[in-house]
Amino acid sequence: MEDNPTDHASTMEDNPTDHASTSTAMPQANVEIHAEGDVVDQIDGTGSPSSQIQVNVKIVFSPGSRKYYVPICEPSLKPYVGQKFPDLDTGIEFYRRYAANCGFDIRLGTSRRARDNTIKKKYVFCSREGEKYTTPSGKISDTQAQKSSTTSKSNDVQSEMSPINKSNDMQVEKSTRNRPTTRLGCETRIIFDLSTYSTFVVAIFEEQHNHPLCSERYRQFLKTNRNMNPGHQSFVLNCAKVNMGPTKSFRLYREIVGDYSSIGCTSVEFKNFGRDLKAYTEGCDAQMILDNLCSKRELSSAFFFDFDTDDNDQLTRLFWADPISRRNYAAFGDVVSFDATYSTNRYNLIFAPFTGIDNHRRIVTFGAGLLSKEDSDSYAWLIGKFKECMGRQPLMITTDQDLGMRKAIESVLPDTRHRYCMWHIDKKITERVPQCKNAESSFRAKINEVIWSDLLEPSEFEKAWGDVLTEFNLNNHTWLGKIFEVRHNWILAYFRDNPMSGLARTTSISESVNSFFDKYLNRSSNLVEFFMKYDNAIAAQRHAQDKLNSETTISIPAMKTQLPIERHAMELYTSRIFIDVQEEISAACFSCTILAIRNEGSSCTYQISDGTSTVEVVYDSVEDSYTCSCRKYVRWGLLCRHIFVLFKERKVRFIPDKYIVSRWTKNALNTVSLTSGLNIIEKTDPLEKHKIVLGQLYSEFYHTIGVVGNDTETLESIMRSLKDHRERKSNVDTSQNTKRRLFEDHFGAQVPDKGSVTIHPPAPVHNKGSGKRIKSAAEIAFENSKKTLRLCRKCNQRTNHDSRNCDKFTGSANRTTDTNTDVSLED
Template sequence: MPDDLKPKIGQSFMTLDRALDFYNNYARYVGFDTRKKGSKKEKDVITWIYVVCSREGTKQRKNEQHEVKRKRSSIKCFCNAKVSWKFFMGIGYVIQSFVEEHNHEMVEERHKHFMKLNRNLDLVHQKFILDCANANIGPTLSFSLLKEVLGGLDYVGCTVLEVRNYRRDLRAYVEGADAQMLLNEMRRKKELCAAFTYEFEVNSKDRLTRLFWCDPTAKRNYHLYGDIVSFDTTYSTNRYCMIFAPFTGKDNHGRPVTFAAGLLSKENADSFSWLFKQFVKCMGVAPKLIVTDQDLGMKVAIAEVLLNTRHRWCMWHIMNKVADKLPKNMLGSEELKKELNACVWSELIEPDAFEESWHAIMERYGLANNDWFSSMFASRKFWVPAFFRDFPMSSLIKTTSLSESQNNFFKRYSKCRANLMLFYMNYNHALEAQRSNSAKLEYYDSTKVPILRTELEIEKHASTIYSGSAFNAIQEEIVYACFSLSCATLGVSTNRENEVYNINDKDSNSWTVTYSIGDDTYLCGCKKFERLGLLCSHIFCVLKYKFVKLIPEKLRGWRWLKSQFVKPIHGGFCDDHEIFSAVDEKKIAFKNMYALFFEIAQSIEGNIDQINAFTAIIEEGKKQLLGEGVVLSSIEKRALIENFYGSQVPNFIEVHPPNVVSTKGSGSRRKSKKEAAIKLAKKPGRKCGNCHVIGHHDSRNCKKVNEKTKQRQ
């Protein structure tokens, strides 16, 4: 090996880090791992230290009375290779002794990347793992991505185990302080923006039990789209078993939009009442309708707090339980499934018709005496779609996929073992993605021109006022009403106040559209406009008959219009807060630097001379900016994690996180054979079927069987 890489007695180093790096580089080149053996310290200064080969010594053997739970092989073989340094003031660390000889073979070149010295996480690894964690990418996939970035497994410099351990240390960094850090972060946001709201409660032991938060953008969205709110608590953070409770609605594009969120340690009426009170206090007005699952605590809390709010059960949750409540012999019945869905999911069925259809299904399949189905019918006012018909926009939740999609949306950004800070960070990432999608749709609405299917002025007018998704639905109704032979006006009757039109549709149903002359309003028997805020083909058929070229203002609904036309549903909202994030010039500059680096790296890939030249330029620039021999200290490494969380671990903790709960997979420890035998010996024995002796033994190997076998032989 090169002589300048080999340690020599009397060789000095200014710092201990440089000394250790020098010997470790020597060990890497030769092919062995190292281990610190001992040191001395005086007044915070290490005055003496020596490092040995990792195969020095021998494995300690435990007392035979203590069972070894994990049998692992050992690499130790009494190797005597070592080096020692002594500190001298003004000189640094000087090598005092150096033993070069080993009593074992060195690691082969093709195996060197498995050595512990070659599996350290340097700055590149740590920054990459932190970025992956910030994007909610797990350790295994992070390692796979790192392998691709660095050119293969032989060049990664670590294994997936080191990546997992680093992610473990990342969580451990905020252990016990994550609740306080979360509240400190929310307090900081409150100081920066007075419109940010958060409230919390602790128990007698100062452990966080309830938390509610809402930012200005969420408040604005609620006052624009908060006529109906879906409240679902089917997802928990799991580490502390705190229930995640988002308040969700739909925006003018039909996409989920988050109004506020909470974390609760208990799912009871008191907790839900507290959360609903905070929501109403924050927004200033309660929702017109709220959709939940069948939780009794929610029902009690809503009746107590949301006095003028209609409460409906989520159909998705109810229909998910049907398979569990049906008798086993009916689980495979496709006919029952079709009839039940046709009855329950019909938008046009009247209450009387629903009751008749429901009773018929229950009688036909012998479910009339089933307690669950009977209770569902008795509580039909909470869930039957027909009962929504007198409530505007109620069928926004008619498919009831809102709560399901919203929880799945947040689950993608949250890991089951996440601490509170990680959960809050991932929640913000999910919220950012949600709002970015909404902004993208607004951009499309303002720049893209929809493809028209007719030359009608009314279709062109609709394309200028409705959002993209709403226009697609309106367009279908216009085309059907104006060009389908099955949609036609059968007759018209007129009096001084009203014009009544009989309209036929493709299903041979006859609908009545009433036009009020004095109010200039239209009312259709299908009540689609009242349910969804979107015009039906029956009204469009009448508008065509009356030669109306533009959609009347009273028929636009204001719910599905383009963003600039949407009016607040809840009055009294003052949108005077800045909700757009300011441009961070440092992040822009950092992004440009990154882009420049990768552009050059991609251009010179494969040319070793250019790569070496570029590396020399970077090293020279590093010396100019940071000085000679910069080594990443433990403080700087800690700063990486602090930047990841956005804050430091507080010195004083007032609010503690809830107690950590056991999660799936953390069951009882598997007993060893010895423990199992001891436990078995304490139990009373059973009588052997052959020898009739009480004891724990295999009857096939008892003495009596063995004696008979000998006699036969």
């Protein structure tokens, strides 16, 4: 066979029939035929046996004693000269299946085209065709260059003193990586010619290989057998939704199919497909998410979103909230937590969710936004859109101590009480206060008792705060002095009279929100992937809420008393809230005592002791109202034990309607749905229906497999049925099984043409929370204390240095030799 396939093609084109007959009629000295399963020596590239493999080939010896391997397969899989195909792709695919069955890879070669650019001739080779490229003559090889650089010292001195210009020196070839080759000059090939009837005919078919064929065990690694079919692709896409990368997806797929050889590809193909997934939306992900949000608004008029762009039409601000989020806000939006989260997307946009507490005391999301800047204008825009969407201001909003947030809230939510998040401040106390003080358990206990108490009056807090700082000699601490100056914005004592302020006392809101979304979002996601993962996170959150609603409907907790009011509370509140109310009712019966009663006109004041403190409860007979000095009902919307004492004393059998706050009841969401007018879904999404049917199919399939068990005959019947459906669908329309369709179904939006993109992705920004987190000195010291010290190979001590910067041996300009050994210190 000629080295140049083009020249070879010219020879064949003159007389393809004669060439075909001569190329296959190789002179043979003898022939050895091996049946399937025979064991023969595997010959490496040098002609020597390297290992033994199982083969299904005919081994032919040429007159020069060179071995050739002719694969043996079913006649229906083997091409032949004169075989016709309706198009070129069908012919190549037929030859590809033949190669995969026989144990070798193929490579597409030269195409000959007519003047109208129609392919007239196509070459397809064995992947081991050709030879490895060798270094052109006239240059020094790597070995020669190494020898040239290790000449004697006298020659080096002479060369340095020589007046010869260095540019005249012999050029040294650039060092390259020593990569192995698979090219062995194999002459196996097939040539397709275009016939007069627009079909392609096999003109030449050469099947003899000059190398052993791949055994059955290793054929899974051939490129022809490593294909990402639509099933693989759908699996990778579904794993991406739950923040699972290609490598983990590959391992999970292996567990499903049972063996690596049954996968049909390797982890490389999974990674490449993940790469293609990101490249698919490059430059148009902002336009895609806006198109997707528009389609959601068409399905439901209650879906709300708005965005803003810069002068370059790049997305800079975005807010969105679906109907369920708006319904949740109508039910539980009295106190809102607003926190900026970072490292959730590749553009470093700030992710700012609006969250609250539902009737199970779990986190619930009201809406979210993306911002490119952390200034007051950006926060004001986002909070303004949140207010426009929800239609009313919350009673209270909690944030961190960001100045931009504070200015935005003052301007946009003037009637909302702003409170700093206790979780952030409590973390900073640990970092800012000297370590010696934090190490004292009494300091932490006393400071927590002061800042977390909701029973102290403001004056009582100020006195207790001063006593703690005086006891631990912290009166002159700068940071503690600063946070004391803003105590009205975070200390619970100053919020005792604010309705539902107890919800802001929950320390874990910000921490829970960050932890929750961290499980779904990552910093490498583009905007389309971000929204897809955000939707999955919200779906998981709502699934957990539905589960709690179901449990609270069917479960009946045990009663602690015989009072009818306890059973009424059980029927009224969710299980989580009833536990707290039940505790108050039980304490009213067994822990509280009426110390004194004082009548003043229509009101009656009761002095009640609960074992730890004494409070006063005032009952007004005209208003039929109860007021307790502990203020728990004001802060939480739940009655305290002291009022339950009076209910017990006055034989009240049911909790009065005026003291039932609907946000804690079982029917909180149902009541809102009837009064808010928010239609969750107005139109049916065909894609959602498809997902439901597909989910039911998966569930039924795995259920059936589990029921069948070890019945191999039934499993084979199911497999035949599935193959029949697949082949019928492939014959009807193969274009549907493309990456584009899968990607569009996966993202829920079509990729727009480059010319139709009007909103461009934002430029990557650098905000104060972006990138690597800056750690405090205390955190760094704590982490360093856990690390194992290095072992210096020079001083043989475990310390914070190594042999390169050992203080014991540095400082001298000239390196010396260790007198105790024969080895230089540099060595």
